[in-house]
Amino acid sequence: MNPFVKVGSTVSRPREDRAGGTGSPVRSGSAARHTDDPAVGPARHLGVARGMPGWLKIGTAVVSILLVGVIAFGAYWAVRLQGNISKAALGAGGEKTEGAVDNSRDRLQILILGSDTRDGKNSQYGGASDSTGYGHSDVMMLLDISADNKRVNVVSFPRDLLVDMPKCTDQESKKEFPAQKNVMINAAMSEAGIGCAVDTVNKLTGLEIDHFMMADFNSVKELSNTVGGVDVCISDAVYDPDSGLRLPKGTSKVQGEQALAFLRARHAFADGGDLGRIKGQQGFLSSLVRKIKDDGTLSNPAKTLQIADVVTRNLTIDEGMASIPTLLTVGNRLKDIDVSKVAFVAVPTVPAASDPNRLQMAEPAASQLFAAMRKDVDLTDPTATPSPSASASVSASAEPAPSETAAAYDKTLQPITVANGSGTPARTQEIIKALTAGGFTQLGQLAARPVAATAVYYGTGFADVAADVAALLGIPATQVLPAAGVSGVQVYLGSDLVGGNPGGDAPVALPKDIVNQTAGDVVCQQANPFLITR
Template identity: 50%
Template sequence: MTRELHHDSAQCAYPGEGNLVAGSSIALEPRRPRWLRLVAIAAITAVTGVVVFAGYWAIRLITNVDSFDLSAGGHRSEVTADDRTDRLQFLVLGSDTRSGPNSDHGSEDDSEGYGQSDVMMLVDISEDNTDVNVLSFPRDLLVDIPPCTDMQSGQHFDARSDAMINSAMRDAGPGCAVDTVNALTGLEVDHFMLADFHAVTELSNAVGGVEVCVTKAIDEPKSGLKLPAGTSSVQGEQALAFLRARAAFGDGGDLGRIQAQQAFLGSLARKMNDEGTLRNPQRVLAIADAVTRNLTVDKGLASVPALVTIADRLKDIDPADVKFISVPTAPAADPNRLVLDGVSAPQLFSALRASADLTAPASASASVGDTEDDLPDVEERAPRGATDSVIASAPVTLADGTAGGDVPPMLVETLRDAGFDGTQYLPAPSTPITAIYYSAGFADTATTVAATLGIPITTLAADDSIYGVQVYLGMDARGGVETLNSRDMTAAIDQTADQVSCQDTNPFG
């Protein structure tokens, strides 16, 4: 039986009618190559992965870090340093706190308040990164700790005299240690980093160990340090023991331990420089993760960009440019304590206030012809070219803080001979630092006084708590004001980070 074909009235009347042409045009469009679609998908996936990865690490690192106020109420200038380009100073503190993961090193009863600083180092980086000074403060150093306020609780603590410097952060936190170092040196710390015991073990593990050298085998029970004679690689608990061991080095005092700490940091710097660690993003992240989990910084550093900026400045520093310096000290009345050396320490601090380059010549002494840009900013300025009558009537005081120096009376006569008829002599508490203070309207008079005495212009500072000009001579001028212009402090340098040193062991340790 033949099947009949029935034509629907809606059926196409001729080829090409209906969807045929449209279908043909679709078929004629060029197809995208499969590889191009795969590349596009891969690119989108990669970009998404990078964003997610970066976001993950940014959140992880910033949540790792604790932050605290930079100051505990001490005076600070209003100008904030640019971490990218300015000279930068930050205080590195090693806490002896036993809380949390540090409980393996004792109970919380072994440390008070915010803990004490087992390590205190001031890192000073020049604007061009070519000069880096690392000043170590012995923890047994007796200093005056200024009044401090715990910015978290609001509790105020009175000033303390002849206190061990390692106790500065105990009551009011690391900001009080910053204020103490500022007052002691005349510098102004820009940031601080506070690390605990666990930070050392984690960092040394993250870099795969740090090489150290000792002249004789060490077995020091208190710290747990055990090393054979010669060179060894330490990490974890042994790295921490090397940094904390006191009886093992030198004469068993804090100065021997400081030299061992300097050698450890120099070895760490060489290793990170030789292996290009700070140029390897993966290793940087591993180290950053290990360190930040045990790190407290000031609020100005408590962000990933801020920490990256510091790392970026450190990555190009030559270890030969890193100079380790022990703050000059002398024995105190208590044989177990130290005090600042009355001559060398003020000279070092004065040199550092002028420049991070300890071999540079001193700034030229002030002169009447100096420009306004060379002088500290003041709200009111006296007219240039003060007349003899103005000089004669200028209120000038010479405060003697030299602790018995012979120089002040001679300087009083020098000023009077120069026309400052009203110069007065005033006995004052000893101070390590010479400075010339002036109140509003007396900047030019202060400049003339500095030029007359041959004192560097860098010593000038505005201070409206006085009236007129006050030359406050410190112990750094006991040998004469010409010593304030002496700038070569290379003798103060213990070692540089490119030098390999072997630590003398304490035969009685």
């Protein structure tokens, strides 16, 4: 027998006697792949394929096709959704004091804006003259998600609210806009862009917003259609000619143009003012949350993709949130929250002293709300113990906040002045906000020379008030001193930066009715008596 067997161009040595237990010889790679000689062993591909059952061949082919299809489908949606997104800068030059946020586990504050721009798809709602610049923020809500994903606050700011707007720089044109006092809050975005609206809310609340999301009129129509309509309720049949909203008494399902009319309606609810409009919007969003939860939408991939497509097509967001994985991460945090812990709140307001057709913040209620939010208080249950995973500023061993003991005096009548000798101008407003949140409203400011140590001085008869002020601000009792030349109480701030931390262990006073409703409440809106139809 020929000692070599020629297979094509490959030469292979026949197998030797392995009776002695020697291992398999090293074979040529090409022989192993292509030889038909059984002495060489089965070909790794061709030989196996010939022996593969028909059903396995078909199954392998089907699985391969499905795998390729799934990959292609996922890539298509990822590219499509990412391509939908528009981006803008988060701020307009305001100072940042916090580091980057972890979107998957940190407390998140997202400013939700609705633009009244009439560009593009929105041209049917008016001409360009109806909205200027970037458009006004027709809706402004602060979405506050707790670190443990158990609570959400949705705080609405009336568009007629008069505020102080900080200096802003348009991040596209680089044009600077000076700080302004007593202007409508919805004007911030129209001049210097979304970032200016973010900086204005930061200044107003003392919080630092992590992200923003801005949608236009069209997003409401498409989203309401995608979920199959949203149930809303009103006390009487109503017709609002300005928005075009016409509803019968009781519960109705609205979608498309009618859903948009419900959210835009300015005169249909309550007394026809902005606060009635806010309650209508909150009722709509509460119903939308319940519907999405009840339908299991966030657990249905196909439905979720539909909603994601609708939302991203009409959305502008900041760079830090402008990716599909990030949006999915944030959305995933919301899916298991109890609807009774989704609190809808409106910033407390009263008619403005300078213009009764506008609003100003009602004090001390507004400052109390913002102080509670800075401390990450559960607005639905202010006495609840924060969970260990809540904001790092709250101790994990904190006890439930006791009820506030009534003072032996009326806090609103006590004269308190703040003299800033710290060398840090912003400290004055920090202290005033803290005092206001604690219920003191008769506040003044004094020019002061620089000093090293903070102190609380008090005049005759004000020792108890001074002690309470010091406790509220976290100033040691040893730095509370009588002073013959002081009328009332004076907080003299030093460069030691002591004080201004009412978050320590002091309970936060909150108006009992601060929460308008939760997402679990089914609320019927009160119709404006002047627009009721028969």
